[in-house]
Each structure stands twice: as structure tokens, then as C-alpha cells.
Amino acid sequence: MHTDTDRCLRAAQAKDARFDGWFFVAVVTTRIYCRPSCPVVGPKPENMRFYPSAAASQQAGFRACKRCRPDASPGSPQWNERADLVARAMRLIADGVVDRDGVPGLAARLGYSTRQVERQLRAELGAGPLALARAQRAQTARLLIETTGLPMAEIAFAAGFASIRAFNDTVREVFALSPTELRQRAKRGGRSAAPGALTLRLPFRAPLCPDNLFGHLAATAVPGVEEWRDGAYRRTLRLPYGHGVVTLRPEPDHIGCQLSLTDMRDLAGAISRCRRLLDLDADPVAVDELLRTDPDLAPLVDKAPGRRVPRAADADEFAVRAVLGQQVSTAAARTHAGRLVTAHGERIEDPAGGLTHLFPTVRALAGLDPEALAMPRTRRATLLGLIDALASDRLALGVGSDWDEARARLAELPGIGPWTVEVIAMRALGDPDAFLPTDLGVRHAAAELGLPATPGALTRYATRWRPWRAYAVQYLWATGDHPINYLPAS
Known part of the structure; x- marks a missing residue:
């Protein structure tokens, strides 16, 4: 633009x-x-x-x-809307890949040469991956300077700087203040009660309808990993350097975010995952303007504009949960997932609430005994096939993955049908055009609105909603009387 x-x-x-x-x-x-x-x-x-x-x-x-x-400011919507090389690179940079693995590591994740990645980023964004990562480090440093009482040396390395000198020079260059002056000027001078505890404000573009966003996350929460407590959604996060617990609370003009991290180097990545989970970088005005052009959908948009797509903090975790939830109720899916967590998840301490575990990694689940799964034999085979594909890296669902390739690999797995492919594309991959024409809730809503109710006819009709069909699904689901559509009682 x-x-x-x-x-x-x-x-x-x-x-x-x-x-x-x-x-x-x-x-x-x-x-x-x-x-x-x-x-x-x-x-x-x-x-x-x-x-x-x-x-x-x-x-x-x-x-x-x-x-x-x-x-x-909120991130550009382009990095969540698009699936090309630049968008994938930006999602990976936000997740901290350059800080951890350098530009060669970024290029390897994308399957391109370092030169190609550099050239395309510079052509579109006016800066290469190192400069983009440096800008993110500066913002992370500012957050830590203004919201914690950590010593500056600790902040420098937590933000990803290789030296104190680079930290000081960057802060002065970007903010025209030394780190000490920046701390003194901070309007929010309160410090965290303990190292690792941060209170942040996550901005978004208005409007935002929190009902389905937090309602969905709360209604499907896996015991021990997620919970709704005191008007906020809380969950554990598995991060590159350690783990964390996040509390996310809807406010009129921002999302309140409290983060407790075992390693401050994970701050930028944790914030990125929280923003992605809540779809905070979306452009709701553009989405709703297009959906309003359909006279049948317009009343739903006008009633509660700004619906977001609830996404996933961990793509592999969501894929496993999607298979566990095939053809069963929300409550049954939570029960199955909770059993996996208790048996194979890593225990953590949560003094502020009732969270007890990190969701198990696919490698921890790779040796799963199929007889221990209380589900039909065919669904056991599907789950084990998915876990094997993820653990062996034959299937990649991370933030830098290719959406079309991931869809194709998912569809090749026995027992993975169109509904599972598209719900993973919608919530784990973040494709804003993912569509669920076979979903029972979508079909019921379509029939009530007088839209085609068969999957094929509805798919043809829904071309007018592209490239925002995932958001159209949220509006269709909102016509049903299901807990996913309402903020839980505090």
C-alpha cells in the first residue's frame, strides 16, 4: 500500500x-x-x-x-491473509526464527535460498530479514524496559541482542533515548511482582466481537492446558526456550495480556502466538464490507461486526485435537484431549490458577499405545497416522508452512476428510479463506438463511465470500445456540 x-x-x-x-x-x-x-x-x-x-x-x-x-501498532493484515514467500517469512520472523537460527535458518524453513529471501523481502518491505528482526528486538526491548524491573543486561539478551553495546545503540537509534531514559519516561511505571511476569496491552483494529472468539476457546478448553477464570482465557504455552502461562482478557479497546515466562527470550514469540491465537492483526472493516455485499449475510454482520477466527497457539496441538474431535461432541473431545494431557503432557506450576500441564508434543505421543485410546479403531489409526506424519516432519503445519502443500499432505492421510483438512487450515494454518461446507452447524445456518444447504451447492454459492470464507463461517456458526458463541460467565 x-x-x-x-x-x-x-x-x-x-x-x-x-x-x-x-x-x-x-x-x-x-x-x-x-x-x-x-x-x-x-x-x-x-x-x-x-x-x-x-x-x-x-x-x-x-x-x-x-x-x-x-x-x-497492530501488525499488517497481509501476513495472515497471504500464503506467499514474503508472508510466510514475516510470520516466521515474528515467531523469532531469525533470532534463534539466523537468516540461513529462515531460508531453510521456507525452502528458498538466502539470496531469494533477502531479495523478495527487500523488494516488498524495503528491509531484509536482519533489519526486520532488529526492529522486532527493539520493540521487545522497549516492552521489557517499560514493564519490568529487569537489569538492562538481562533485557538486552532476552530481547535477542548479541551484546550490550548493540542493545544500547539500537535503543538510542530507534527511540532517541537511552534505555535508562526510556524506563524513566515510561507512563506505565509499575514493575512486575516477580521476574517473568509481564502485563501488556495487545492492540487490535476495531471493531472486535469477543463473543465467539473467547467463547470458542473457553468452550473447547482442554483441562489442565486451558481454562476460563475470572473473565479471562488462560492457557499454557510451549515455547522454544521454555514455557509460559498467558492470561488474555477482552477489554473495549485492547486485549489485556499477562505473561509468565520461564525464559524472557521467548517474549516476542509468545506475544506473536497470542496475537495469532486471537486473530488480532485482521482487518475487520475489509472483511465485513465484503460479507455485507451478500444480503443474506449482511444482517448477521450488522448484528455483531468484527468477528475474528479463533486460531491456535500450537498448530500440531490443534491438529491432534481436531482428529480427537471428529464425529464426537465438544465435551467428548475435551475429555479425550484431557486424558492425553494427563498421561503424556509435561507438568508445570501455575500459582495463579488451575493450569497443570503443557500439551504433549507429537514426539511424546509417537509411542502412544493405541489400546489406551477410548475411541473407535479407525479413528485411533487416523490419530496415530497424523502423529507419525508430524513427528517425522513429513507434514508441516507451523507458521511458515505452505498452505496448499499442507492441505495436500493432510488429505493423503487415512481417515482425514475434507472437514478435518479445512478446520486445520482455518485454525492451525490461519487460512482466512478456509471453508467447511460439510460442517453440520454451517449447513443448518445456511438452511435457516435460505442458502443452499448441500456441500457442493453451498461451496459454489460461497465464492462470493472469498477470500474471507473462514470469517463467513464464524457468522454462520453464530446463528446457533452453542456455548462457542457466547462469552462464559465470569
Whole structure:
């Protein structure tokens, strides 16, 4: 979008928050870059420059605005909407792959050469993977500086910097303040009660309807791994350097987030997973505008706009749960998953609630005794086949995976039908156009609205909802009287 100067200028002059994260506004006279909605008096148009990323703005010599904090704006919707190389790379960078494995590791995950990845990222985003990762490290450092009492040396390495000097230089360059000055200026000066406990605000683009989002997560929560407590969804997270517990609470203008981590190096990745879980980088205005063009769907959109697609904190975990949930009730699926967790999950401590385990990895489940599974023999075989494919890396469902290839590999597994493929594509892979024409709830809703009810006819009809069919499913499900559609009682 940053190449459409007229459109960017109109958005910046209107201070339109819908475009925060889509592009950044840099001012040549002050050498500061902002989000489009920055509340300060706008510069003259001839002094504005538009960049596609915070990293590109920083590389061009601009520092972050202290008023609007552009580095903390919602992420671009493109990285969740698209499945091409650049989008996959951005999802992996957000998950911390460059910090852990370097650019060669990123390229290997994507199946391209380092040169190809560098070239495509620079062409579209004006910055290479190292600069993009550096911008993320700067934002992580800022969060730790402002919300914890950790020593600066610990923050430097937790944020992913290789040295204290690189940390100090980057913070000064990006924020025009030293780390100590940044801490002193922080408006939210409260410090966590203990190392590893953080309180954050996760921004999103309005509107956001929390009902189906949190309702779905709470209604399908696996005992010991997830819970709804005191008006918030809580779950355990398995992370590259350790584990964590997150509490996510819907607020009118943000999602309250409390994170307890065993290793602070996991902070950026944990935040990325929470945002992805709640689909917080979506563009609800674009989604709802298209769905409203269907007169049959428009009343559902108008009734509760801004529905998100509840996604997954761990793709492999969700795939296992999807197979456990085939042809059984929500309660039965939770029971099956809970048994797996108790038998094979890793125990953790949760002083603030009732969480007890991390969901078992597929490698921990690889030696599963099929006779220990209280389910039909054919579904046991399906589950074991899925676990084997994931554990052997024949099937990849992570944030950088190719959606089409993952669908094809899933469909090859015995017992994995179209419903399971598409629900995994929707919630684990994050494909916004995944569609469930065979789902009973979708078919009932379609019949009530006078839409075609057979899978084939409904699929043909739903082409008008593309590329947002996964969101259309959320609106169709919302017509049913099911716990997934309501916020639980606190």
C-alpha cells in the first residue's frame, strides 16, 4: 500500500487508525516516523514519506515517535491473509526464527535460498530479514524496559541482542533515548511482582466481537492446558526456550495480556502466538464490507461486526485435537484431549490458577499405545497416522508452512476428510479463506438463511465470500445456540 501515495496521504491526514500497521509515515524535517493515526499536528504533504515497515523506516534513518509508538501498532493484515514467500517469512520472523537460527535458518524453513529471501523481502518491505528482526528486538526491548524491573543486561539478551553495546545503540537509534531514559519516561511505571511476569496491552483494529472468539476457546478448553477464570482465557504455552502461562482478557479497546515466562527470550514469540491465537492483526472493516455485499449475510454482520477466527497457539496441538474431535461432541473431545494431557503432557506450576500441564508434543505421543485410546479403531489409526506424519516432519503445519502443500499432505492421510483438512487450515494454518461446507452447524445456518444447504451447492454459492470464507463461517456458526458463541460467565 505504501506505493499508493495519494491513498496513504488521505489516511494520514484523516488519522485513520484502520491503516495502523499497513504503512508508516516518516517526516523528513523531524526525522521521526509515526503510525497513520498519530494525534500530533500533521506535517506538510511534501515532507511525508511512506514506508511499508518499521524496519524500512529505521533503515532510512528515522526514529520512532514517542507519542504514537508506531513500533507497537497492530501488525499488517497481509501476513495472515497471504500464503506467499514474503508472508510466510514475516510470520516466521515474528515467531523469532531469525533470532534463534539466523537468516540461513529462515531460508531453510521456507525452502528458498538466502539470496531469494533477502531479495523478495527487500523488494516488498524495503528491509531484509536482519533489519526486520532488529526492529522486532527493539520493540521487545522497549516492552521489557517499560514493564519490568529487569537489569538492562538481562533485557538486552532476552530481547535477542548479541551484546550490550548493540542493545544500547539500537535503543538510542530507534527511540532517541537511552534505555535508562526510556524506563524513566515510561507512563506505565509499575514493575512486575516477580521476574517473568509481564502485563501488556495487545492492540487490535476495531471493531472486535469477543463473543465467539473467547467463547470458542473457553468452550473447547482442554483441562489442565486451558481454562476460563475470572473473565479471562488462560492457557499454557510451549515455547522454544521454555514455557509460559498467558492470561488474555477482552477489554473495549485492547486485549489485556499477562505473561509468565520461564525464559524472557521467548517474549516476542509468545506475544506473536497470542496475537495469532486471537486473530488480532485482521482487518475487520475489509472483511465485513465484503460479507455485507451478500444480503443474506449482511444482517448477521450488522448484528455483531468484527468477528475474528479463533486460531491456535500450537498448530500440531490443534491438529491432534481436531482428529480427537471428529464425529464426537465438544465435551467428548475435551475429555479425550484431557486424558492425553494427563498421561503424556509435561507438568508445570501455575500459582495463579488451575493450569497443570503443557500439551504433549507429537514426539511424546509417537509411542502412544493405541489400546489406551477410548475411541473407535479407525479413528485411533487416523490419530496415530497424523502423529507419525508430524513427528517425522513429513507434514508441516507451523507458521511458515505452505498452505496448499499442507492441505495436500493432510488429505493423503487415512481417515482425514475434507472437514478435518479445512478446520486445520482455518485454525492451525490461519487460512482466512478456509471453508467447511460439510460442517453440520454451517449447513443448518445456511438452511435457516435460505442458502443452499448441500456441500457442493453451498461451496459454489460461497465464492462470493472469498477470500474471507473462514470469517463467513464464524457468522454462520453464530446463528446457533452453542456455548462457542457466547462469552462464559465470569
